[in-house]
Amino acid sequence: MARPYLEAHGLYKRFGALEAVKNVHLTLHPGEILAFLGKNGAGKSTTVKMLSGLLLPDRGEVHLLGKNPFREPLALKHLGAVLEGNRNTYWRLTPLENLVYFGVARGLRLAAARKRAWELLEEYALLGKAHTEVRHLSRGMQQKLALLQALIHDPEVLLLDEPTLGLDVETALLMRDKIRTLAQAGKAILLTTHQMEVAEALADRVAIIHQGEVVVEETKEGLLARFAGEHYVLELEEKPPLEVIKQLRALGVEGEGPFFFRGNAQALWQVLEAVKPLPLKKVAKGETDLLEIFLKVVGHA
Amino acid sequence: MLDLFLAEFGRNLLSLRRYPLELLGAVVTLSVIFYLLFLGARFLAGPGAEFGGRLEAVLVGYLLWTFALFAYTSLSFGLMEEAQTGTLEQVFLSPYGPIPLFLVRNLSGLLTQGLLVFLIAMVLTTLTGARLSFHPGVALPFLAVLLGGYGLGFAMGSLALLYKRIGQLLGLSQFLLLFLLQAPGTGPFLLLPMAPGASLARGMLAQGAPLDVWGLLVAFLNAFLYLGLGLFLFGRAVHRAKKQGLLHGY
Numbered sequence A: 001m002a003r004p005y006l007e008a009h010g011l012y013k014r015f016g017a018l019e020a021v022k023n024v025h026l027t028l029h030p031g032e033i034l035a036f037l038g039k040n041g042a043g044k045s046t047t048v049k050m051l052s053g054l055l056l057p058d059r060g061e062v063h064l065l066g067k068n069p070f071r072e073p074l075a076l077k078h079l080g081a082v083l084e085g086n087r088n089t090y091w092r093l094t095p096l097e098n099l100v101y102f103g104v105a106r107g108l109r110l111a112a113a114r115k116r117a118w119e120l121l122e123e124y125a126l127l128g129k130a131h132t133e134v135r136h137l138s139r140g141m142q143q144k145l146a147l148l149q150a151l152i153h154d155p156e157v158l159l160l161d162e163p164t165l166g167l168d169v170e171t172a173l174l175m176r177d178k179i180r181t182l183a184q185a186g187k188a189i190l191l192t193t194h195q196m197e198v199a200e201a202l203a204d205r206v207a208i209i210h211q212g213e214v215v216v217e218e219t220k221e222g223l224l225a226r227f228a229g230e231h232y233v234l235e236l237e238e239k240p241p242l243e244v245i246k247q248l249r250a251l252g253v254e255g256e257g258p259f260f261f262r263g264n265a266q267a268l269w270q271v272l273e274a275v276k277p278l279p280l281k282k283v284a285k286g287e288t289d290l291l292e293i294f295l296k297v298v299g300h301a
Numbered sequence B: 001m002l003d004l005f006l007a008e009f010g011r012n013l014l015s016l017r018r019y020p021l022e023l024l025g026a027v028v029t030l031s032v033i034f035y036l037l038f039l040g041a042r043f044l045a046g047p048g049a050e051f052g053g054r055l056e057a058v059l060v061g062y063l064l065w066t067f068a069l070f071a072y073t074s075l076s077f078g079l080m081e082e083a084q085t086g087t088l089e090q091v092f093l094s095p096y097g098p099i100p101l102f103l104v105r106n107l108s109g110l111l112t113q114g115l116l117v118f119l120i121a122m123v124l125t126t127l128t129g130a131r132l133s134f135h136p137g138v139a140l141p142f143l144a145v146l147l148g149g150y151g152l153g154f155a156m157g158s159l160a161l162l163y164k165r166i167g168q169l170l171g172l173s174q175f176l177l178l179f180l181l182q183a184p185g186t187g188p189f190l191l192l193p194m195a196p197g198a199s200l201a202r203g204m205l206a207q208g209a210p211l212d213v214w215g216l217l218v219a220f221l222n223a224f225l226y227l228g229l230g231l232f233l234f235g236r237a238v239h240r241a242k243k244q245g246l247l248h249g250y
């Protein structure tokens, strides 16, 4: 795999008595979306701020394309961030003015910033609002602009702290598409969100942080498969006789049809023996989704 | 850097336009003061004794005061506002780093302020037909005073970054600033921030003294010393703010 764009090793952060982040390791590779999930107060934003050079870790290191953003601010050219909250731009400036300003503040030449600003406004359907002060924009538009502000200097790494918060269905879908497209174009993206369906739709990898510690970190496919492996769904064409149901219960089968069975593939054959020769409608590995996994992980951890 | 300067300058001009009442207030205040001074010049034949010196001395003294005050407070007010509105973190994501960025900001703010004063002075001299004549060399000690003022401004900015609400302190310490600008430019007073430059400028204006090269050297030495000190403190404050997570709003 290509060299990661962003690496964090053993990050720790303590605020007074609170250990907000403990020993967090993260990597972001080109073209990859990492969904960074966790409950309120789990330490997501704290981690994001350490990754972006805004918060100095007590221990551990951050490498942004091989450079330490705390020692070399120039490394920040490679980073764009939508930070928590909705105020990533100047309210008394228009989207165009914001984008030009931030483009230059991120190291672009004035002319280049202006050109790129117009392109982004067009691409994200904000042209009509190019000259409206940000405070008069709708919340969704402001949120879109926050993303554009992070994109203006075309950075390799994007840290998006709840970028789809408070968006309507259509805009949220647009944002999803755009984020996916950005990853396909080779950007390394970290996305925090409380909307599991967003994470599920976008993530290549998932990291779950709980009370400051990363408790799960693996590919989305791997994670879904691992947790799906835990139960099977069985459906019959007709309701089985009481006798069979008793047998099923003895094997640990739950439900009234569809039936649920927790166990491995071998144990499943015993269940199938028990229902033989009743006509089967469906036998399948139970589907699971990120929400279920998330609840299990942070519930137990 | 030039582009950054232009972008900051543009932002300044836009904010003048977006906050028209503030602009109006500044224009009216400045105009009234200029106008009174010019009226005085016309009716008090010759150098106005009431002003305790030449007319220009009062005018430049006033300008020195407003510019120094601006240098002293603008960074802090900017930081407090941006911490509150939440844009400060985005500003700190600039690859230029905070100190170069805020230096450029200060410079563009100074230019904006200077432009405003210049325009008003132009309009009023045309309208009243008054003439201003002072040694253009007075701009040099003026500059030294401002550099020192920015040094103090960075020191106050450090406090603003760490403690956020320092509006009261800024207001009170304006008296200190007044004292510094009035302090004599001799002996131990030469060590005070801004004092040597201010006394040099006063001397040139009030007594028509020629530009004193040695005095100027001392003034600039003093200015760079305090600017350096301010920047040093600010750098430390940035480090501490990043350590304690103080860059976000309240």
Ligand SMILES: Nc1ncnc2c1ncn2[C@@H]1O[C@H](COP(=O)(O)OP(=O)(O)OP(=O)(O)O)[C@@H](O)[C@H]1O
Residues within 6 Å of the ligand: A015, A018, A020, A038, A039, A040, A041, A042, A043, A044, A045, A046, A047, A084, B244, B245, B246
């Ligand atoms: N500057 C700070 N000073 C003191 N405590 C802080 C600071 N920043 C964060 N914390 C604490 O650290 C913990 C983690 O906060 P963080 O903002 O990282 O959570 P989060 O995962 O982003 O939560 P959310 O989903 O609510 O955004 C919280 O208990 C928070 O109160």
Ligand SMILES: [Mg+2]
Residues within 6 Å of the ligand: A044, A045, A046, A084, A161
């Ligand atoms: Mg958060």
